[in-house]
Amino acid sequence: FTRDLVVLDLECTGLDVQKHEIIQIAAIRIDKDSLAEVGRFSSYVKPMDWDNRDPAAMAVNRISYDMVASAPDAQKVLEIFENKFPAAEVLLAAYNTAFDIHAEVHVRAYGPAFSV
Numbered sequence: 001f002t003r004d005l006v007v008l009d010l011e012c013t014g015l016d017v018q019k020h021e022i023i024q025i026a027a028i029r030i031d032k033d034s035l036a037e038v039g040r041f042s043s044y045v046k047p048m049d050w051d052n053r054d055p056a057a058m059a060v061n062r063i064s065y066d067m068v069a070s071a072p073d074a075q076k077v078l079e080i081f082e083n084k085f086p087a088a089e090v091l092l093a094a095y096n097t098a099f100d101i102h103a104e105v106h107v108r109a110y111g112p113a114f115s116v
Contacts, residue, residue, distance in 0.1 A: 014054030044071035
């Protein structure tokens with residue numbers, strides 16, 4: 001790698017990118033030379049519409065409202081994430097890439113809602 005690698009994983013309230021929201025962002029930073037973990041990030045995200053969640057998705061991620069109720073909003077979490085892992089310093093890799101990257105693009109295009 002030419003830069004450190006950040007492996008990103010998102011948990012969401014469902015799989016429909018038009019109506020579900022990100023409720024957790026987690027990532028690890030891997031050193032480009034040693035491949036050792038050199039950084040870690042995890043934050044819950046307070047959803048705008050908890051009632052719109054898909055019960056099947058919630059059974060998989062096992063995130064409850066109590067876990068996200070006092071979490072920062074999506075815009076704040078994204079700001080913290082970008083400060084911890086500046087784009088100029090890292091390459092981004094994502095688990096379930098098609099969905100996660102669509103979510104990231106949606107956030108950048110539509111702002112604070114951080115919907116996916």
